[in-house]
Amino acid sequence: MNARAGNTIVVWGAGAIGGIIGAYMARAGVDVLLVDADKRHVAAINECGLSITGVDDFTVKIDAVTPDNLAGTFETVLLAVKAHHTGSAAASAARFLSGDGYILSLQNGLNDDAIAAHAGGGRVALSLVNFASDVTAPGVIHYGGRGSLVVGEVDGRKSERLARLCDSLKAFDETVHVTDNVKGYLWGKIGYGGILIATALTNERMADLLADRRWRPHLASVARDIVTIARAAGIEPVGVDGFDAEAFLTGDAAGIDATFEGMAEHYRHSAKERSGVWRDLAVNRRKTEVGPLMEPVISAGRKAGLPVENLKTLVAMIGEIELGTRDFGLKNLERLLPLNY
Structure with missing residues (x-):
């Protein structure tokens, strides 16, 4: 002992x-x-x-x-x-x-x-x-x-x-x-992290995917849903490390694009080319924390009467990759409802 x-x-x-x-x-x-x-x-x-x-x-x-x-x-x-x-x-x-x-x-x-x-x-x-x-x-x-x-x-x-x-x-x-306001920071991180979780549906490098304007509306919809639920739950989400929570709340196109550009630039210079969720799926081949991470968010969304189908779809796809019933690929992102901004 x-x-x-x-x-x-x-x-x-x-x-x-x-x-x-x-x-x-x-x-x-x-x-x-x-x-x-x-x-x-x-x-x-x-x-x-x-x-x-x-x-x-x-x-x-x-x-x-x-x-x-x-x-x-x-x-x-x-x-x-x-x-x-x-x-x-x-x-x-x-x-x-x-x-x-x-x-x-x-x-x-x-x-x-x-x-x-x-x-x-x-x-x-x-x-x-x-x-x-x-x-x-x-x-x-x-x-x-x-x-x-x-x-x-x-x-x-x-x-x-x-x-x-x-x-x-x-x-x-x-x-x-x-x-x-630590819970505001945590909700902001979940918004930021939701984007990174979605990148794990593919084998693309995070920097490349974040910089690709074709996929930004699909990635943005995840972050928008999360920060919208936070505010409905009485929490003011705080932007972290270049993530502009307010831009996603209001649909501010310039702020959303600036977030993606900043994140892409950050990961261009990071040794971490893909997310920890992707690493758990593709390298460690073990269960991720995505389900438990998103469960309280989805629960809060339901309680507030807000749409949660997009987040449920994200969690389900990650779960299917865990089970080996879904492949990585850009086509997975198409199942996330795009945010028109």
Whole structure:
């Protein structure tokens, strides 16, 4: 068993997101413990250190354990697992929280309710995390491109615990800050991410597809549906990393095209040529997080009486590719209703 002091920051999920952030904090001297279910990944980290390639190249010595070898109680757990593993990971992580401990979601999507079901409502915080990275081998993570990291309490209040955590997270990104509208950032990221999910229906490079005006109306319709549902749910979506949420809400052609041009330019210079969803489908051949990511969005859309068929079609096609009953191809994009703007 690996027992540590309560001020250790536990990163639960040492993959593309958690591993990168944990590595930077550890390199800066923050007391970090990685927890991951992949025994080969854990063994490689303990034997050779965690290696980061790409934007930066370094190897840091950092302790890693599997969940069954963790002991102790901790104030801060950073949860960085795929959305469809949230429930089981949160149930395990909650057992190691101290009396005033909490879990910060470093995940895609709206996972606060799933975490709170195990940890308790006041013991959950959220974040927007948006940068490109992939695990390329046990103990090795490729950092493909910088992006945003913003944290916030579910209810928007400012708290001492997140202020302290920000001090540690600045080792990864000096611009990290606390927001009073973290759900707005998350909905903005889902809008941005919805476009990238749709690109995973093809084998095209993201930069090429985003730059191709033929497919922009189909991609834009996904983002429009997501941000429209957000506003109907009482959340003001925030544009992230060049994604102009307001343009998609209002159908502003210039703003939408500027978003696509900016995204295309970003991915032209990124080592990450295709999305993480595409990588799960085509390389890792494993189930994606698209269904759990979109389920609360679709549910909120139904509750507001808004059309959700487009999003349901996107989720269904990704599911069919997972099952091997649908091929990648541009023809898949034609099934997404185009946005006339």
